[in-house]
Amino acid sequence: MAAYSINVNGETKKVDVLPDTPLLWVLRDSLGLVGTKYGCGIAQCGSCTVHVNGTAARSCSLPISAVGKNSITTIEGLSEKGDHPVQLAWMEVDVPQCGYCQAGQIMNAAALLAKTPSPTEDQIATAMNGNICRCGTYHRIKDAIVIASSKMK
Amino acid sequence: MNTLSKTNRRDFIKLGMAAGSGLVLGFSWREGAASSLEVLNESALPAGLVDFNSYLSISTDNVITIFSPNPELGQNIKTSFPMIVAEELDADWKKVKVVQAVLDTKKYERQLTGGSGAIPHSWERLRKAGATARHMLLEAAAKRWKTSAGSLTTKEGNVIHADGRKLSYGELATDAASVPVPTEVKLKDKKDFKIIGQPIHNVDNLEMVTGQPLFGLDFYREGMLFAMIQRPASCGMKIKSVDSAAAKAMQGIVDVVTFKNNVAVVGKSTWEVNKARKALKIEYEKEGNIESTTDHDRIFKESLDRTDATVRRKRWRCRCCV
Numbered sequence: 289m290a291a292y293s294i295n296v297n298g299e300t301k302k303v304d305v306l307p308d309t310p311l312l313w314v315l316r317d318s319l320g321l322v323g324t325k326y327g328c329g330i331a332q333c334g335s336c337t338v339h340v341n342g343t344a345a346r347s348c349s350l351p352i353s354a355v356g357k358n359s360i361t362t363i364e365g366l367s368e369k370g371d372h373p374v375q376l377a378w379m380e381v382d383v384p385q386c387g388y389c390q391a392g393q394i395m396n397a398a399a400l401l402a403k404t405p406s407p408t409e410d411q412i413a414t415a416m417n418g419n420i421c422r423c424g425t426y427h428r429i430k431d432a433i434v435i436a437s438s439k440m441k
Numbered sequence: 442m443n444t445l446s447k448t449n450r451r452d453f454i455k456l457g458m459a460a461g462s463g464l465v466l467g468f469s470w471r472e473g474a475a476s477s478l479e480v481l482n483e484s485a486l487p488a489g490l491v492d493f494n495s496y497l498s499i500s501t502d503n504v505i506t507i508f509s510p511n512p513e514l515g516q517n518i519k520t521s522f523p524m525i526v527a528e529e530l531d532a533d534w535k536k537v538k539v540v541q542a543v544l545d546t547k548k549y550e551r552q553l554t555g556g557s558g559a560i561p562h563s564w565e566r567l568r569k570a571g572a573t574a575r576h577m578l579l580e581a582a583a584k585r586w587k588t589s590a591g592s593l594t595t596k597e598g599n600v601i602h603a604d605g606r607k608l609s610y611g612e613l614a615t616d617a618a619s620v621p622v623p624t625e626v627k628l629k630d631k632k633d634f635k636i637i638g639q640p641i642h643n644v645d646n647l648e649m650v651t652g653q654p655l656f657g658l659d660f661y662r663e664g665m666l667f668a669m670i671q672r673p674a675s676c677g678m679k680i681k682s683v684d685s686a687a688a689k690a691m692q693g694i695v696d697v698v699t700f701k702n703n704v705a706v707v708g709k710s711t712w713e714v715n716k717a718r719k720a721l722k723i724e725y726e727k728e729g730n731i732e733s734t735t736d737h738d739r740i741f742k743e744s745l746d747r748t749d750a751t752v753r754r755k756r757w758r759c760r761c762c763v
């Protein structure tokens with residue numbers, strides 16, 4: 289076990305875990321931030337997506353020992369009241385079906401729009417390509433990103 | 442078409458005041474919904490059917506709580522069930538609070554998801570649950586205004602007098618709880634539906650987009666342990682020996698349990714358990730045929746090539762859907 293001090297959603301959190309523990313399990317098991325979901329554990333599905341210094345990253349494949357001073361944002365910290373433009377757009381078009389993949393989808397979409405505020409359809413498809421949705425909500429995800437993009441202007 | 446439904450006393454049992462809320466109605470969940478609701482002779486019903494599985498409550502501050510007993514798996518049942526109740530109740534949808542009922546096999550029946558059966562199965566009883574409560578609220582208002590219930594109307598959570606006066610459901614809830622449960626309730630004409638048929642947002646949207654705990658995986662309790670099961674790699678393999686010494690000695694591991702043909706690692710966190718599972722040394726022996734994909738391919742090809750086919754099922758739908 290080793291003690292780590294990490295920056296999550298603007299707060300410093302201390303945890304005592306094995307150095308190879310993926311950030312995903314630190315968030316879920318140690319910090320009770322269960323919005324970030326486990327899907328595959330091998331960087332193939334995107335359900336565990338969080339932001340590391342604003343960039344989308346797969347928390348299932350990021351060991352706690354590599355987090356360092358980087359700032360982590362999870363779905364719980366994306367906005368104060370669920371009113372980030374992406375979250376608002378998601379609710380407007382009822383993107384989620386079961387909802388399981390959606391934290392990852394939203395975090396990835398928010399990271400995309402932070403860098404590319406007005407993405408083309410191709411840019412959306414490319415950026416979202418690694419986020420799998422078992423319910424097949426892809427068309428609404430795309431619609432919602434377009435709406436979120438217009439809300440951010 | 443207005444439907445006059447006979448409501449059996451057993452189906453709507455007034456629970457009266459509960460936990461400071463106003464009107465609480467329980468309605469039972471039974472196989473063969475429509476028919477059992479029309480049974481007039483109670484003694485003709487099998488015993489032990491009075492268990493409840495869903496509740497509608499109206500608080501004095503106008504919050505209508507509808508408990509949804511079925512598991513939500515993305516089919517939106519947690520939104521559609523309450524919509525049906527709220528429709529017949531003439532509730533203000535904005536003030537409806539939906540609560541997922543817990544698994545309670547004694548209290549509830551058929552808490553399952555499958556076969557697209559939930560709405561057809563519950564449609565009528567959910568409507569009756571709403572309509573029954575509405576009837577009782579109307580009666581309570583009529584008593585207060587010293588008029589007949591028939592002269593009153595309802596809209597968005599209020600009973601409305603012919604002269605325009607209003608009483609909210611919340612104001613009436615306590616009185617309504619002492620109104621006798623009607624034996625017959627009038628269901629709405631479908632053309633008057635205001636909630637059913639509308640694009641209503643999923644009641645869990647905010648929870649889903651903000652990452653609130655909604656899923657089985659999100660269940661945590663203070664001090665709870667985690668377990669992972671190592672199963673054989675294929676059918677036809679049987680455990681010969683298990684060496685769990687290394688796994689047991691690992692950080693955070695509480696126990697390693699062998700049961701049937703599986704080995705479970707129990708420990709204090711997901712990651713520790715996952716690591717220890719990989720450290721198990723399990724020897725397997727062949728118990729029977731180990732079927733490979735090639736075997737399956739061959740079996741299917743042989744079946745397709747056979748000319749002496751046996752018809753197993755003529756209907757095109759599976760039995761659960763007919």
Ligand code: FES
Pocket residue numbers: 325326327328329330331332333334335336337346347348349
């Ligand atoms: S759980 Fe991380 S990508 Fe699937």
Ligand code: FES
Pocket residue numbers: 383384385386387388389390420421422423424425515
């Ligand atoms: S909404 Fe169910 S997996 Fe995407």
